[in-house]
Amino acid sequence: MLTKSLSTAGEQLIDFDGRTHRFFAPYAGSPVIRALDLFSKLGDQPELRVIAGGLILAGIFGRNDRLLRAGARMIIAHEAATLAKDSIKFNIDRTRPRSANGRKAKKPKKGNHTAKEKTSFPSGHSAGAIAAARAFSREFPEYGTAAMAKAGLLAAAQVPRCAHYPTDVAAGITIGLAAEALISAAWDAAEMDARSRA
Numbered sequence: 621m622l623t624k625s626l627s628t629a630g631e632q633l634i635d636f637d638g639r640t641h642r643f644f645a646p647y648a649g650s651p652v653i654r655a656l657d658l659f660s661k662l663g664d665q666p667e668l669r670v671i672a673g674g675l676i677l678a679g680i681f682g683r684n685d686r687l688l689r690a691g692a693r694m695i696i697a698h699e700a701a702t703l704a705k706d707s708i709k710f711n712i713d714r715t716r717p718r719s720a721n722g723r724k725a726k727k728p729k730k731g732n733h734t735a736k737e738k739t740s741f742p743s744g745h746s747a748g749a750i751a752a753a754r755a756f757s758r759e760f761p762e763y764g765t766a767a768m769a770k771a772g773l774l775a776a777a778q779v780p781r782c783a784h785y786p787t788d789v790a791a792g793i794t795i796g797l798a799a800e801a802l803i804s805a806a807w808d809a810a811e812m813d814a815r816s817r818a
Contacts, residue, residue: 633787634723634726634727636786636787637717637726637785637786637787638723638726640779640785640786641717641720641726641782641785644717644779644780644782645717645718645782647780648718648782652780653780653781656777656780656781657781659773659774659777660745660774660777660778660781660783662749662774663745663746663748663749663771663774663775663777664745665698665702665744665748668694668698668748668749668752669695669698671694671752672691672692672694672695672698672752673691673695674691675687675688675690675691675694675756676688676691676692676695677691678691679691686759686760687759689759689812689813690755690756690758690759690760692812693755693756693758693759693803693804693807694752694755694756696755696803696807697751697752697754697755697796697799697800697803697804698748698751698752698755700751700799700800700802700803701747701748701750701751701752701795701796701799701800702744702747702748703799704747704795704798704799705742705743705744705747705748705792705795706744708741708742708791708795709739709741709742709744710732710733710734710739711730711731711732712728712729712730712731712739712741713728713729713730713731713732713733713738713739714726714727714728714729714738714739714740714741714785714788715737715738715740716736716737716738716740716782716783716784717740717782717783717784717785718737718782719737726785728741740783740784740785740788741784741785741787741788741791742788742789742791742792742794742795743775743778743783743784743788743789743791743792743793744792745774745775745777745778745783745784745792746774746775746778746784746788746789746791746792746793746795746796747792747793747795747796747799748796749770749771749774749775749796750768750771750772750775750792750793750796750797750800751795751796751799751800751803752771753767753768753770753771754767754771754796754797754800754801754804755800755803755804758804771796772793775789775792775793776789
């Protein structure tokens with residue numbers, strides 16, 4: 621009974637992903653989607669690493685421990701989320717919405733493809749952006765809402781771009797939050813805040 625219920629729920633999620641893709645597909649190439657493509661670059665791995673590295677350098681040269689810790693937290697959380705995302709992504713095949721032909725291609729299945737168009741699940745943009753934003757907000761809680769909102773927009777933008785399905789994005793967000801929470805727990809256990817002030 622439970623297996624059947626899970627199977628039905630899974631099929632409903634695949635249907636939802638398909639409906640969402642069909643809704644946005646006609647707008648591919650529109651000026652709005654092209655603008656989203658540019659905005660989406662902020663969630664790429666190199667860009668997030670540069671942002672975190674910039675904060676670290678600003679912290680070092682500005683003698684600002686808070687900026688230094690924020691950048692360090694961000695890069696570590698981002699790398700942890702990327703590692704977790706990759707370990708899943710390269711064991712599950714799912715064709716990206718923009719390249720999928722038919723329902724079968726939209727279903728996640730066990731596999732080992734590394735080609736970009738075959739590795740839709742989970743969303744790396746979502747995992748990395750959310751992990752970095754949550755890590756930043758640990759040091760700058762006053763900007764936490766804004767940081768998480770921007771990361772959420774980066775994640776959500778993957779759906780109208782037809783780069784990911786909603787379930788890819790949801791999985792990426794979950795991975796990002798979990799990876800950052802683990803890094804934060806390890807950070808606190810190692811008393812890194814106290815060390816940085818010593």
